[in-house]
Amino acid sequence: MTPRAAAARVLREVCSRGRSLSAVLSVQASHVAEGDRALLQELCYGVLRWQPRLDFLLRQLLRKPLKERDGEIRWLLLLGLYQILFMRVPAHAAVAASVAAAAELDRPGLKGLVNGVLRNFLRRRESLLGRCAADETAHFAHPAWFIAMLREAWPEDWQAILAANNARPPLVLRVNRLRASRDICRTELAEAGLAARPLRHVPTGLVLARAVDVTRLPGFAEGLLSVQDGAAQLAAGLLDLAPGQRVLDACAAPGGKTCHILETEPGLAEVVALDSDAMRCEKIEENLQRLGLRAQVVCGDAATPAQWWDGRPFDRILLDAPCTASGIVRRRPDIKCQRRADDVTSLAAQQKRLLQGLWPLLKGGGMLLYATCSVFPRENVAQMQAFFAACSDAQHCPIVAPWGRALAVGRQILPGEAGGEDGMDGFYYALAKKRSARGR
Ligand SMILES: C[S@@+](CC[C@H](N)C(=O)[O-])C[C@H]1O[C@@H](n2cnc3c(N)ncnc32)[C@H](O)[C@@H]1O
Incomplete structure (x- = not known):
């Protein structure tokens, strides 16, 4: 299969059917020649990154929306626009390859449409791009709800964050x-x-x-x-690890932070790496094995410890909570088409459940580090303010650091250029210490 036809398939699976980008991409990559795999990846990530703008352009070019059964052709057209606008593919080659891919996708009857739409774009390019500038979703290439939420949360920085989200991330x-x-x-x-x-x-x-x-x-x-991004590498240092401690990494898969914890303090008594997703638990095992490290990997729900906890309290708990991933859009551009505004509400409720479930597992004097790769306050500072208000034996420990911004509770890193010279992912950290029985 050619990379353009394979990319149209990937994009439809990810955006219309909600499937995982990495999983679908690796399946489709096996159907294209090895030398074309980098191009397949570039096409998929690029179109997802710019989709709100490309979609806006396509709507101006189509007289009526495409039928559901022609979904892959819609993606092929978006791929054609992406190549013309963002890649060094000559326009005539991008059009010809898109037309050829239409036949490969079993829609030979739509070759004329693909050809006509892309050629029409080439003729009207300047005026259509001018219209993009007046449409916020197209201009910033983000969903409207995301832009609105970000503007409210970061009135000074929202445009810089959107620009950082559209940039290619460093390795x-x-x-x-x-x-x-x-x-x-x-x-x-x-x-x-x-x-x-x-x-x-x-x-x-x-x-x-x-x-x-x-x-x-x-x-x-x-x-x-x-x-592992630099922002994620800060977690192990914040835990103030020492020999003999028992550590719980409560949402551990694929194990990036678990492994860093073990590399940072080899004298720990025990590390339990918990995750509710059995397939992702296998990834923790793979990473531990590659790095020559040992942890107890447990598959279970962090919010219901009765099902897996042996009753021995932990000195340190890391809760790297499931979140909108709004701080890592540059690495996960699929977020733009997969997430919805109300995901913030359901994820915030899940994070609260996880905090409440895990807090009793912490020793008096022990510390819990809460982390998300989000930039939305409801998952971060507001979540932790509510936690401290509700939990009388939890004491906020301000994080004093040369990176990020101190908030009323916790510390926020904004992504890429928006966050400062290290260009890290958007991340939030907050530290809670459990008062011991004697009130210290
Ligand atoms: C942000 S990722 C963790 C990344 C990981 N800490 C690392 O550094 O590699 C969140 C993880 O939480 C897991 N998760 C979601 N809900 C959970 C729950 N109720 N209990 C335990 N794990 C959960 C997901 O499967 C996912 O692997």
């Missing part, structure tokens, strides 16, 4: 400090022709100058390196 690595130093890894990467810069506020972080297939990184298979 960031975490050095396994048990096995190598950051300088040694950086030198080995340079010897392999891969320039990398150290992250300023994250001692284990290296940012690659260009993206590469991670399995080709020197030291990756041997467990010297992992892929």
